[in-house]
Amino acid sequence: MVRTASTMLPLGTEAPNFSLPDFDGKTVSRDDFRGKKGLLVSFICNHCPFVKHVAPELARLAGDYLPKDVAVVGISSNDVAAYPDDSPELMKKEAAEQGYLFPYLYDESQAVAQAYHAACTPDFFLFDADLKLVYRGQLDDSRPNQGTADGKDLRAAIDAMLTGSPIPEPQKPSIGCNIKWKSGAEPEYFNPAGTA
Numbered sequence: 717m718v719r720t721a722s723t724m725l726p727l728g729t730e731a732p733n734f735s736l737p738d739f740d741g742k743t744v745s746r747d748d749f750r751g752k753k754g755l756l757v758s759f760i761c762n763h764c765p766f767v768k769h770v771a772p773e774l775a776r777l778a779g780d781y782l783p784k785d786v787a788v789v790g791i792s793s794n795d796v797a798a799y800p801d802d803s804p805e806l807m808k809k810e811a812a813e814q815g816y817l818f819p820y821l822y823d824e825s826q827a828v829a830q831a832y833h834a835a836c837t838p839d840f841f842l843f844d845a846d847l848k849l850v851y852r853g854q855l856d857d858s859r860p861n862q863g864t865a866d867g868k869d870l871r872a873a874i875d876a877m878l879t880g881s882p883i884p885e886p887q888k889p890s891i892g893c894n895i896k897w898k899s900g901a902e903p904e905y906f907n908p909a910g911t912a
Contacts, residue, residue, distance in 0.1 A: 720836040722853055722889035723905055731755060731847040732831035736791065736821035739808035744819045746847070749787040754877050755847065756781075756788045756870075759829060759839040759895065760820075762810045763801040765860045766892035767837050773855065773865035774838070775815045781874055788818035793829035794837070794896040802896070829895055830903045836892035842873055850883050854890040 735745040749755045758774060760767045778788040790811075794802040804822045811820045823829055832841055842851035851873035858865045872884045897906070 719891050720894035721891055722839050723833040723835050724887070724889055725833045725841065725849060725852050727849050727852075729849040731757065731841070731843045731849070732828070734791070734821070734823075734828045734831070736823055736828060737804075738819050738821050739804040739811065742819075744789065744821055749789075750847070751845075752785050752787045753845050754781075754786040754850075754874065755843045756786060756874070757832065757841040757843070758788065758790045759793060759832070759834040759837055759841075760790045761792045761794045761799075761802045761837045761893075761896075762806050763799060764837045764893040769858065769860040770838055770855050770865045770867075771810075771814045773867045775817070777855075777867045777871060777874075778816065778818045780871075782817055784878060786874060786878070790816060790818060790820040791823050791828060791834075792820070793823035793826045793834065795826075795898045796824075797898075799896050826895070826898060826901060833903075833905050834895060835906055836890055836894055838892050839890050839895075840870055842870070842877065844877055850877050851887060852890075853887045857888075859891065 733746045737743055796803045807820050844850050855870045856866055856868040876883045
């Protein structure tokens with residue numbers, strides 16, 4: 717299990733566009749969420765132990781903030797040829813088991829992960845009503861076999877965004893498994909030397 721950290725995309729970055737299918741083939745796009753108070757883009761997958769650790773809390777967090785007009789999407793960008801546990805068919809099963817209330821999308825080309833400079837699963841990007849990045853990093857300080865996920869960091873960021881308060885600092889990188897890039901497709905920003 718390689719521990720990889722977020723790249724920490726610069727704050728203020730506009731949410732890169734995406735138009736991706738969910739596990740049933742329905743296309744969901746970034747612009748579907750214009751007019752919301754915020755958009756949380758979560759790079760997740762089915763098999764990663766770091767995602768398995770946070771998945772119940774991510775489901776709870778979405779349930780708490782979707783009614784507050786904060787949109788949430790999950791995106792899986794892993795190479796399913798090498799990691800069949802992350803296939804769209806199993807994404808559907810995972811979403812049902814975890815109780816995800818948000819679209820869970822499949823980034824087959826890995827272009828969306830590259831546009832977001834996503835490096836690990838999970839990797840969280842929170843955008844405000846103008847689709848500008850206000851938070852990126854960890855859900856909370858817990859890790860597999862180290863505490864229970866409570867979403868403290870991400871919840872504080874969302875609450876601050878909704879009230880117009882400063883986002884709490886410091887923003888700590890998420891830690892997780894590296895995104896499973898297709899052979900030879902590792903993006904330039906991906907730096908295995910930066911693994912934790």
